[in-house]
Amino acid sequence: MFLFVLTMAAAEVAVGLALVLQLYHRFKTLDVDAARTLRG
């Protein structure tokens, strides 16, 4: 059971950190409020 939790945590951390990097690359800040409007 813990092995599955560990696996899920690893996959989640990988995807989440990729999202964080993409956010920083686009908005040059980690403030999520910078991403509050949709385009157009």
Place this chain on the structure above:
Amino acid sequence: MNIVFYLSAAIAIAATAAVVTGVNAVHSLLYLIVSLLAVALMFFVLGAAFVAALEVIVYAGAIVVLFVFVVMILNLGPPAVQQERQWLRPRMWVGPGVLALVLLVELIVVLGGRATRPAATARAVGPEEVGAALFSAYLLGVELASFLLLAGLVGAYHLGLRREAPSPKAPEIVATAPSGEEAGEPTPAMARVPDGGRPGAGATAAERAPGTTSQR
């Protein structure tokens, strides 16, 4: 043996509190490592030595290292510390904190109401038994976990692509991609956008400009 369990539990809680309230990202990660080591010790006390070793190797040794890599790549510095201090003012967390405290009291009341308490030391489970269980009873779970890891790998690769990176696919094929394509898709749309460095100029420009479908 109970004192070891309770002491490491207290260390885990204190270290996690330091992770949450810290303003410096690297300091928080170091406290996270301490918290994970305390949890691994608790696993060891409960008889799961293999799980304790896995926790240290995988969680503290790979996942937290991934965190450290990303924090070092971002390289935020003192302005980020000032921003975190501003965000961690009491005005920000008092509301949710009070509600969570009520939930914690409820949890303690519910869990404390159960009379049965298990023995302090459980049966020791070794790697051979874990392996046998994974290959027999939990085989489906292992396959699903590998699906999840593959999806995470592909997703992290795709999300980690930079705009300036060359596209792995031929441009003629990608220009006819359905409009459901995520905005992280690199260069094929950039070939038609003069200022490719502008954020958000990527795939949405390809969707907005009908001229890109002439590539068909």
